[in-house]
Amino acid sequence: MNGAAPLQLIIFSLSIVGAISDWKYKQKRGKTSSRKAKIIFIVLLLLWAASFAFLFSLPLKPETEEQFVHGAAGLVTMTGVWLFGAWECYRWRVRKKNPIPLASLR
Numbered sequence: 001m002n003g004a005a006p007l008q009l010i011i012f013s014l015s016i017v018g019a020i021s022d023w024k025y026k027q028k029r030g031k032t033s034s035r036k037a038k039i040i041f042i043v044l045l046l047l048w049a050a051s052f053a054f055l056f057s058l059p060l061k062p063e064t065e066e067q068f069v070h071g072a073a074g075l076v077t078m079t080g081v082w083l084f085g086a087w088e089c090y091r092w093r094v095r096k097k098n099p100i101p102l103a104s105l106r
Helices: 004-027 035-057 062-097
Strands: none
Touching: 004 062, 035 062
């Protein structure tokens, strides 16, 4: 196990908590993401998926295939977790800049 795995687990766990908080925030009529932010996130997600497809479509020699696949899977997982974490950081900033008024909570 490498040193990045615990950090990825922490980022992923905090991102899950953030996603649940964001879902509750939106249910209480909180501000949703801007169109520009959604487009940027979708483009980054598509680039992430394309890199995943590209890495696993490369022709490999049988003796290096297992090592390459293991490294590529780790890289794709790591970037996916960081992308999810970055999105939730953005949403946290939106929630902090636009709190729900107390009158609407009652």
